[in-house]
Amino acid sequence: MKLVLTEEQQFLKDTAQQFARDKTPVEHFRKLRDANDQQKWSQDIWMEMVELGWSSILIPEEYGGSEFGVSGLCVVLQELGKTLTPSPLFATGVLGVSTINALGSDQQKKDLFSGILDGSITTALAIDEKPHHNPTAITTSAKKDGDKYLINGKKIFVIDGASASHIIVIARTSGNEDDIEGLTAFVIPSNAPGLKISSLSLADSRNYAAVEFDNLEVSIDSLLGEEGAASGALESILDHGRIAIAAEMLGMTEEAFEITNNYLKERKQFGVLIGSFQALQHRAAKMFCEIELSKSTILAAMFAADSNSNDLGRLASLAKFQVGETLHEVSNESVQMHGGIGVTDEYDIGLYLKRARVAEQIFGSADFHQNRYADISGF
């Protein structure tokens, strides 16, 4: 498979780039943050994205989507990442759609996808329970009681959890913590009585929540797929998420680097442009090499996702690792190379740093993926 975008993907990317430039420059995010907006993303902007068909890129054609695949979403998220655009696209368009598609019944797909297609439904995937991502460390339990389930437990770091109309929760219906088997998905309206959702405020000023289940009663209809079926589907759902968030992170990396490289060509000290200093040039050149490698890993991973490659896990981990490490370095160096102005709130570069660190944690840090890659490869 050639590591270049198709015409269709290039067109989507160009559209997203124009959109981000015109509608959601960094100023858009900054205004939402400064206004202390509780939703942390703009409904109007989201509806425009929905109209462009972005919420339904992963939805199969038979349910009205475009089926442009993980690759389609990645190129869009990469461009939105450049301007730190907040939106439900990741949590709904990637995580929600992938989960429903993998596990849902025909009726659930019809109902939920139609809402995602018109923008009335947004979703949040509640999985992590600990400070570090670990998809098997799940203790939140769901016990069958007649035609109902009783759910108990607590999820943290639920992306878009404070705004989603539906929470998709991964709960344990059998087995013990760290078992891969015994995991089941439920889709629950976020206004279900007794569901306790508390906003979490993180450094990147995006929408997160903790979700608590205290003997929450849900009907058997909220089961997404068979009992225990989430165990088999979870890795590829998460891999879609890992690749997509890595694509967004790549966009952030490219832009933070671009802003910094431009600054090196403007800022004068000692009577010369600071970009003429070899100490800075070589660091910039090394970062550039890592960014080039990052681009290649994203292309390989997203094409693997769309071709159902049996190497998906390894390539997803490679992409999240490579982009994660590179963004980490670039976000730190960007601040340092800006000097004093880099640590002011007024200047944008610090916003990239804060978003970078949170995104690095989403569905596994670089360390997590290094370890996973080693496991899959048999090192």
Place this chain on the structure above:
Amino acid sequence: MSQLESFRQEVKEWLEENCPPSMKTPMPEDEVVWGGRNAVYKNPESKLWLDRMGEKGWTGPDVPKEYGGGGLDREQIKILNQELFAIGARPALNSFGIWMLIPVLLEYGSEEQKHNFIPKILKGEIRWCQGYSEPGSGSDLASLATKAEDCGDHYLVNGQKVWTSYADQADWIFALVRTGPKEPKHDGISFLLIDMADSGVSTKPITLISGKSPFCETFFDNVKVPKENIVGEENKGWTIAKALLQHERNFISSFGLGGSADVPGSSGMGGIVKIAKNYIGEKEGKISDGYFRGKVAAHKMKEQAFGLTLQRAGDEGGKASATSSIFKYYGTEHNKNRFELIVAALGIQGLGWEGEGFTESELSKTRAWLRTKANSIEGGTSEIQLNVIAKRVLGLPV
């Protein structure tokens, strides 16, 4: 059957008939073929394999047929390489002539030079060395001082080159010489082809930290070189010199991918993972030292990312120039890192110099580790590559 499929079939059949049995086995170091008039073939099948591949033009699959090459396109070359890899075929010929000189002869050489030299290079009849660096001109290559005076029908060459790989075994040298002593430094350089058998040419090997002597000093003392041996115009050699450096960097970068355990010709110890499991320990199928395992994993991940990037550059149509600096920098630094890991994994067995107590494979790793230290120096240091990236790609000010 598509054209490519029938080409694959053709290749398979040809290899079946023409690749001698021992050429499908791992290659001991003393059976590597470099060709040339002084070549000694320890294994006669090496010579047979070279002759057959050379006759077919497949030692230079991309070179046009009129100059004795294979005349194959990108896709066909890919297939040829896949089929060679599939049977574990040894490279028929290692050649600076093929890797570096032929591409610039095709671009800048006269028709006569192309016909005179290229077919012989492809058949392994002429072995070349590279006369670039001088004692006073390393990274600042354009300051070179070896001079070539215009004496009517010939140039009179005087001076010294250094780091000329295998000059003591080469038949010819492609050398940068100063023909315009008064011109600005980049505008007084010419690209000259010199027969090493000419009177006044002498060489002296340089022993490296690895104990081996792949490099030489080469001296020119009143060497007469016919004028038709200049490539391109007089004083326009710097452009050719830079073009050749790109080709050199491209092939040095490929060292960054040599980590696979099943590369034909590898020593049989396996790659870093296998070595680590054997020498450090294995527990439940994993390298037992978790910290070292992490380092190996990071290294292998970088290697895959680098390989994907080489592939992407090819898929994008191989925009050369600055990308060759990226690959040269990254590939050589990565290769150095690989050998640091290998030697660390081998422990004291990875530091044996000679004699008893060590296997041949172990001893070869010590030497190979030391050899990699030159990778990020030869063909332009890592620092020079970073300068090129900073200035030519990132547009940072001088």
